[in-house]
Each structure stands twice: as C-alpha cells, then as structure tokens.
Amino acid sequence: MATASAVAAPPGEPVAAPAPVPELDLDRYLGTWYQLAAVPQHFNLACARDTRATYALDPQGNISVYNRCTTWANTVNDITGTATINDRETGAQLHVSFPGVPTQDRLDGPTNYIVTALGPDYSWALVTDPSRISGFVLSREPALDAQQWNRIRAAIETAGQNTCSYLTSPTTGGRGDIAPLCST
Incomplete structure (x- = not known):
C-alpha cells in the first residue's frame, strides 16, 4: 500500500502532481473505456453499473467526452463534455469540462x-488529478485478468494513491460487486 510518505512534502511545500505517462498516443486513447474501479466522487454516486467514457475528436480539434452509466433506478445517466490538452509534451494532462456543472463549465482551465x-x-x-482526489481505472474490455489488476494496483501506488480508496465498479461482463481494490 502507498504510505503518506509517498506524496509527503516538507511543511509549507506543495505536493507535486502525479507524473503523467511519458507520451499519450491520442489516436490510440480515443474510443470507449469501461470504468472498472474509481475513487468515489459526488458525480458518480448515482451510477450503479456499466459506467463508460467515450472520447472522440471534435470539429475544433478538442476531445469530445461522453460519459454514461446505468443508475440505481435502472435508467441512463449521461453527460457530454470537452477535454483540452494542457501538456503538449506528453499529451497526458488535460482539462475536462462539462457545460452547466459548477467549477467544471469552462472550456479552458487547469489540468484535472x-x-x-x-x-x-x-x-x-x-487516471487521476493533480491533488489525487479522484481516480479511475479504465479498460477497453469489461473485465481484466489478475496480472493486469496487479499492474494497476502497482500503478495506483506509484501515483501516490491508496488502492483501498478505489472501489470496483460493477460492469456487465465483468465484476458485479463493489469492493475496495485492496481487498480483491
């Protein structure tokens, strides 16, 4: 497990953001991703299962974001937004915005x-954010094998997060339960 020292900084000093991957090939990253685990956030508490994100290029050269899930009432919950790349060196740090969502409605902004x-x-x-408050395990398929999960747990710790903060996300064709990632 990650310890506090993994992200600790001297008193008064800001903690550095997690390192992005050295290079994100946007063409390979576009498409549909299944959320298989996440750090719970207010905006995804309505989602009971089958949470997905679909990314595509929009006419302005930004990334269109379409998030969708099935709610506890068995209805569809979805939202459309835009992502802009903030880091041209790696392409792996973006600002995602959603019109009408307080604090997330500006097209340009800091990396989140x-x-x-x-x-x-x-x-x-x-995926996480600079303060490590959020976190998402995304997959092209609704299920991963044990070796992939082990790599993801190690990546979470490397990013300075605790695997127990991530809860599995029920996905048709994958896991059906909600459990801390550290216990699976």
Missing part, C-alpha cells in the same frame, strides 16, 4: 485529468 499509467497495448489506463 492526468493519465498516469497505461497498459502497453492501451488495454487499460489509470
């Missing part, structure tokens, strides 16, 4: 989405 780890074949991704 960092791809910190990727499977070598882009089969999975780990």
Whole structure:
C-alpha cells in the first residue's frame, strides 16, 4: 500500500502532481473505456453499473467526452463534455469540462485529468488529478485478468494513491460487486 510518505512534502511545500505517462498516443486513447474501479466522487454516486467514457475528436480539434452509466433506478445517466490538452509534451494532462456543472463549465482551465499509467497495448489506463482526489481505472474490455489488476494496483501506488480508496465498479461482463481494490 502507498504510505503518506509517498506524496509527503516538507511543511509549507506543495505536493507535486502525479507524473503523467511519458507520451499519450491520442489516436490510440480515443474510443470507449469501461470504468472498472474509481475513487468515489459526488458525480458518480448515482451510477450503479456499466459506467463508460467515450472520447472522440471534435470539429475544433478538442476531445469530445461522453460519459454514461446505468443508475440505481435502472435508467441512463449521461453527460457530454470537452477535454483540452494542457501538456503538449506528453499529451497526458488535460482539462475536462462539462457545460452547466459548477467549477467544471469552462472550456479552458487547469489540468484535472492526468493519465498516469497505461497498459502497453492501451488495454487499460489509470487516471487521476493533480491533488489525487479522484481516480479511475479504465479498460477497453469489461473485465481484466489478475496480472493486469496487479499492474494497476502497482500503478495506483506509484501515483501516490491508496488502492483501498478505489472501489470496483460493477460492469456487465465483468465484476458485479463493489469492493475496495485492496481487498480483491
């Protein structure tokens, strides 16, 4: 497990943001991703299962974001937004905005989405933010094998987060339970 010292800084000094992957191939990253685990956030508490994000290029050259899930009432909850790349060196630090969502409705803004780890074949991704408050395990498929989960747990710790903060996300064709990632 990650310890506090993994992200600790001297008193009064800011903690450095997690490192992005060295290079994000946007063409390979675009498409649909299943959320297989996440640090619970207010905006995803309505989601009971089958949470997905679909990324595509929009006409302005930004990334369109379409998030969708099935709610506890068995209805669809979805939202559309835009992502802009803030880091041209790696392409892995972005600002994601959603119109009408307080604090997230500006098209440009500070980084709030960092791809910190990727499977070598882009089969999975780990995403967090500069303060490590959020976290998402994304996969191209609704299920991962044990070796992939072990790599993801190690990536979470490398990013300075605790695997127990991540809860599995029920996905049709994958896990059906909600459990801390440290116990699975």
